[in-house]
Amino acid sequence: MNRMDEKYLKGSAPHIQGANPRAGGPSGSKLGWFVLVLSSALTASIPVSAQQKTGPSITDDDALTFHGITLYGVIDVGLQYDTHGAPFSDFRPAASANIVQKNSRQSVFGVTPSNMGQSRVGLQGDEPLYGDWSAVFRIETFFNPQSGQIADALKSLTVNNGRTAANSTTNLDGSSAGQAFQTAFAGLSSKQFGTITFGRQLTLLTEGTIKYDPNYDATAFGLIGASGTYQGGGTTEDKRLDSMLKYYASFDDLINVGALYKFNGSTGGANTAYQAVLGAQYAGASVDAYYSKENDAISAASLTSAQVAQLPALGYSVSNSVSATVSDDTAYALMGRYTIDPLKFFAGYEHIKYANPSTPLKAGFTDIGGYVLAFVTNNAYNMAKTLNVYWTGVRYTVIPHLDLTAAYYGYRQNAYATGTEAGCTTTVNAACSGSFEAYSLDADYFFNRHFDAYGGAMYSGVHDGVASGYAFHTTNINPTIGVRYKF
Numbered sequence: 001m002n003r004m005d006e007k008y009l010k011g012s013a014p015h016i017q018g019a020n021p022r023a024g025g026p027s028g029s030k031l032g033w034f035v036l037v038l039s040s041a042l043t044a045s046i047p048v049s050a051q052q053k054t055g056p057s058i059t060d061d062d063a064l065t066f067h068g069i070t071l072y073g074v075i076d077v078g079l080q081y082d083t084h085g086a087p088f089s090d091f092r093p094a095a096s097a098n099i100v101q102k103n104s105r106q107s108v109f110g111v112t113p114s115n116m117g118q119s120r121v122g123l124q125g126d127e128p129l130y131g132d133w134s135a136v137f138r139i140e141t142f143f144n145p146q147s148g149q150i151a152d153a154l155k156s157l158t159v160n161n162g163r164t165a166a167n168s169t170t171n172l173d174g175s176s177a178g179q180a181f182q183t184a185f186a187g188l189s190s191k192q193f194g195t196i197t198f199g200r201q202l203t204l205l206t207e208g209t210i211k212y213d214p215n216y217d218a219t220a221f222g223l224i225g226a227s228g229t230y231q232g233g234g235t236t237e238d239k240r241l242d243s244m245l246k247y248y249a250s251f252d253d254l255i256n257v258g259a260l261y262k263f264n265g266s267t268g269g270a271n272t273a274y275q276a277v278l279g280a281q282y283a284g285a286s287v288d289a290y291y292s293k294e295n296d297a298i299s300a301a302s303l304t305s306a307q308v309a310q311l312p313a314l315g316y317s318v319s320n321s322v323s324a325t326v327s328d329d330t331a332y333a334l335m336g337r338y339t340i341d342p343l344k345f346f347a348g349y350e351h352i353k354y355a356n357p358s359t360p361l362k363a364g365f366t367d368i369g370g371y372v373l374a375f376v377t378n379n380a381y382n383m384a385k386t387l388n389v390y391w392t393g394v395r396y397t398v399i400p401h402l403d404l405t406a407a408y409y410g411y412r413q414n415a416y417a418t419g420t421e422a423g424c425t426t427t428v429n430a431a432c433s434g435s436f437e438a439y440s441l442d443a444d445y446f447f448n449r450h451f452d453a454y455g456g457a458m459y460s461g462v463h464d465g466v467a468s469g470y471a472f473h474t475t476n477i478n479p480t481i482g483v484r485y486k487f
Contacts, residue, residue, distance in 0.1 A: 077145045078111070080480040084476040089170040093219070099458070102471070103171075112482070115218065118142055124136070138183055154174070154178070156170060165469075175236060175240040177368040186199060200241065203239060203246075205275055213348070214393025220482075222440055223410075233329050271359060298324050299324060300371070307375050311374060328357050334348070335347070342396060344396075355384050357378055383422075391409040411435065442455065
């Protein structure tokens with residue numbers, strides 16, 4: 001299996017947005033638990049399946065290929081109950097937040113998409129040129145099967161402009177911003193010399209977190225998938241980058257190297273960016289080390305009511321305006337896994353540093369998807385913020401067609417507040433030191449090469465400075481079941 005295909009093997013694509021269940025209260029809670037328990041019991045009684053596959057991993061005898069062009073897709077949809085959440089979004093990838101947020105104020109039950117992997121449709125090509133060289137390309141569109149909407153995390157922000165945590169729906173930033181193609185690249189590939197591609201594509205760090213996440217980027221069952229912040233080296237918009245030149249090669253299936261550069265002047269989520277990876281694999285073990293630097297990284301958010309009131313005078317529209325915090329982000333990561341059939345062990349560590357941008361962005365900057373940064377903060381990190389992110393887990397193949405996964409995720413942030421609150425360790429300020437933790441357990445059963453069913457739950461909780469502004473709840477549990485079809 002080549003590296004371009006590996007991230008799709010478990011359907012681990014970006015998350016998609018979900019339905020609008022508008023549920024809550026005691027009766028909704030009881031119904032949600034009842035349906036989830038009943039459906040899980042039915043899933044457990046289903047007979048044995050074959051091995052899973054998805055998208056570009058489909059073999060020649062089963063692929064929808066014509067003249068070297070392959071059509072592929074993934075449709076992932078399920079039911080989720082959140083003990084403490086907000087009404088689901090029709091636009092945000094994954095619909096729910098999956099982990100506890102500041103607006104997690106009620107129980108919610110409804111349809112959620114892309115719980116295990118991004119729902120998408122795509123085309124890819126591999127045209128032989130000379131020797132082992134070939135021309136390659138890939139384009140993909142991400143969508144929300146429960147609403148029929150194109151995945152658009154930033155629209156989940158704009159529809160909540162002017163709202164508070166007490167009346168907002170799920171809204172979180174992301175790399176999916178309603179673009180016609182979330183992935184669009186072309187390049188050259190050689191088994192001996194590697195692959196070089198140019199366009200909008202996943203970063204090396206993102207591909208690494210997918211490979212070394214015990215849940216393979218599942219949005220419902222892991223911090224890595226639920227929040228693209230750590231895949232993006234500090235900001236979720238940067239898990240994919242526009243105008244990116246990327247190189248990756250594996251030599252003798254022992255050593256792998258890679259590098260990327262994002263060119264200046266693009267409309268993507270960073271002014272410039274570069275990453276590198278060096279790794280090795282041997283006798284069932286695999287380890288990769290990453291470096292990432294992103295200038296003018298953007299973290300977008302909904303506008304406050306006061307900011308909305310100022311938009312007419314500024315000449316911006318409420319329908320495509322957001323606020324943003326801008327930073328220069330530096331990340332180092334070390335990830336590994338080890339396979340002893342039927343077990344796979346995973347572990348990862350990432351250190352992220354946020355600093356004020358060396359080249360501040362001005363209000364009016366056009367972000368991904370054509371969204372406008374109406375209000376910009378360039379001085380959020382007068383003292384550098386650091387995150388230490390860590391995770392571990394195990395995947396157990398109980399029988400050839402059933403995988404069980406248990407995982408733990410967490411991070412700690414430093415106290416980066418200044419003035420009288422310098423060194424604080426409480427909830428008085430979001431810049432106080434604090435932590436996050438999540439535990440998950442899930443099962444995935446493969447009926448055949450195209451269809452699988454899954455179920456599980458994740459607990460998440462925030463503490464101290466990370467919990468600042470969480471006026472309603474600081475924990476959430478999200479039991480989820482669903483099915484996924486791949487072609």
